Amino acid sequence: MxxxxxxxxxxxxxxxxxxxxxxxxxxxxxxxxxxxxxxxxxxxxxxxxxxxxxxxxxxxxxxxxxxxxxxxxxxxxxxxxxxxxxxxxxxxxxxxxxxxxxxxxxxxxxxxxxxxxxxxxxxxxxxxxxxxxxxxxxxxxxxxxxxxxxxxxxxxxxxGDGDVPLEAESSKFGGQWKGNETIFMRSNEHQNKEADRMWDTTGLDGTARKLVEGDKASKNWWRKLEVVRGILSDSFDDHSRLEALIYSAIYLKWIYTGQIACFEDGGHHRPNKHAEISRQIFRELEMMYYGKTTSAKMK
CATH class of the missing domain: 2.60.40.10 (Immunoglobulins)
Structure with missing residues (x-):
């Protein structure tokens, strides 16, 4: 038995x-x-x-x-x-x-x-x-x-079992939305919803300070793109270019994931305004990469 x-x-x-x-x-x-x-x-x-x-x-x-x-x-x-x-x-x-x-x-x-x-x-x-x-x-x-x-x-x-080798991307959270839920406007109400936000420039200088001050003055998406374009175009040597690239990449990611909110300011512009600014940013990046003053180490 x-x-x-x-x-x-x-x-x-x-x-x-x-x-x-x-x-x-x-x-x-x-x-x-x-x-x-x-x-x-x-x-x-x-x-x-x-x-x-x-x-x-x-x-x-x-x-x-x-x-x-x-x-x-x-x-x-x-x-x-x-x-x-x-x-x-x-x-x-x-x-x-x-x-x-x-x-x-x-x-x-x-x-x-x-x-x-x-x-x-x-x-x-x-x-x-x-x-x-x-x-x-x-x-x-x-x-x-x-x-x-x-x-x-x-x-x-x-x-948990840690012996299972699973293929994963370098980061699973890069594109995840982190902002508030989307709210669609039903009337022409452009209320200032940024009252609870603050822009502290204490201890900042150079590119970082320009970015914070530029964001404070730029509510909507295309104006924030203009801030990035301006920072990239103002860079003049390897150090400033690298700084501009790093800060711009972080800033754009925070906008993309909703950590930095965009608000409608009631203005009117061409439908392709965003695309035009993005094209200018791309040209700035091209000039950085192929520029004669850009070192091989920077590339």
Missing amino acids: SNFLSRTKEKRRIDSSKQPLVHLQVYLEHQVKFGEHVGIIGSPKELGSWKKQVELEWTPDGWVCQLKLPGETLVEFKFVIFSKGGEDKIWEDGNNRVIGLPKDGKFDIVCQWNRTKEPVQLLGKPVFELVGEAAKKADKDATASGHTAPEEVQDSSSS
């Missing part, structure tokens, strides 16, 4: 090892206070069955963890903030995040704290995709799910 039970357990172990798995790399962009950590907790046992959070690791790309999850399953999860050794947990607001996994494959998901209403998108390509009734069921369950996570979990954490 004991031999029979041993063979049965061994067979189950082998069958379990052959189960198709989804290799999932999770990215979360969120800043926490010193001493705080971020975890992911959810419905499958690999995510602690709502009892133990899996700790994410901090990297230059944000909070990251690698998971192995059973394929063709519907996974509900949330992110939590916790302190090691502490009992308090901070849960994301809203309903659980829901994602339907295919049978197999390697994927990334990119999330932002508290944006639980946004659909979770698998980035990557499955080996086998959900088809037929399985796909319909996953879509239906994901749409209908409105359950929220338990309010309390045990104070413990476990590390």
